[in-house]
Amino acid sequence: MRYVHTNIISHDWEKLAGFYIEVFDCTLVPPIRNQQGQWLSNGTGVKDAHLTGAHLRLPGYDEDGPTLEIYQYSKTIDAQLAEPNQRGYGHLAFEVDDVLDVLQKLEAAGGSRNGEPTSRQIDGLGTITFVYARDPDGNLIELQQWS
Numbered sequence: 001m002r003y004v005h006t007n008i009i010s011h012d013w014e015k016l017a018g019f020y021i022e023v024f025d026c027t028l029v030p031p032i033r034n035q036q037g038q039w040l041s042n043g044t045g046v047k048d049a050h051l052t053g054a055h056l057r058l059p060g061y062d063e064d065g066p067t068l069e070i071y072q073y074s075k076t077i078d079a080q081l082a083e084p085n086q087r088g089y090g091h092l093a094f095e096v097d098d099v100l101d102v103l104q105k106l107e108a109a110g111g112s113r114n115g116e117p118t119s120r121q122i123d124g125l126g127t128i129t130f131v132y133a134r135d136p137d138g139n140l141i142e143l144q145q146w147s
Contacts, residue, residue: 003066004066004067005055005066005067005068005069006066006067006068006069006092007068007069007070007071008068008069008070008071008137008139009071009072009073009076010053010070010071010072010076010137011072011076011137012072013052013053013054013070013071013072015110015136016070016135016136016137017053017054017056017070019109019110019111019135019136020056020068020070020135021056022105022109023102023105023106023109023111024058024059024094024102025059026056026057026058026059026068027056027057028054028055028056028057029054029055029056029057029067030054032052032053032054033051033052033053033054033055033071034051034052035050035051035052036048036049036050036051036074046073046075048074048075049073050073050074050075051071051072051073051074052071052072053069053070053071053072054069054070055067055068055069055070056068056069056070059094068092081134081138082138082139082140084114084115084132084140090140091132091139091140091141091142092139092140092141092142093141093142093143093144094141094142094143094144095144095145095146096143096144096145097145098145099117099129099130099131099143099144099145100117102143103117103131103133103143106133106135106141106143107133109136110135110136111133111134111135111136111141112133112134113131113132113133113134114131114132114133114134114140115131115132115133116131117129117130117131118130118131125146126146126147127146127147128144128145128146129144129145129147130142130143130144130145131143
């Protein structure tokens with residue numbers, strides 16, 4: 001058994017994929033997906049399902065590593081922004097060389113900060129500097145740096 005991907009649904013998959021490519025050095029894994037049919041409706045439980053999107057290779061992994069699957073359904077339902085302490089899926093986390101530098105890059109690319117950069121000594125592990133931020137669709141991302 002192995003972990004293969006995390007899926008994010010967007011109203012504009014190309015814009016969101018571009019954000020993750022620009023900010024986090026993800027790479028596009030062809031082909032671009034354009035899928036529909038009864039098989040997709042059966043598997044997803046979404047009537048008349050039609051989705052487009054792509055997989056992005058996460059940084060730090062070889063070609064067999066996990067991906068972000070960024071898709072857009074032809075009929076996408078809006079949701080409220082998740083809060084950090086909300087039950088369910090929480091956030092994506094990226095270990096970075098410089099939290100402040102990546103946070104600035106994230107904001108310039110259309111993301112936003114959710115908290116403020118903070119450092120804390122963790123016994124036996126070192127010092128973590130981290131902040132929660134959001135991608136342009138409002139999904140939570142943790143930026144973390146260890147020293």
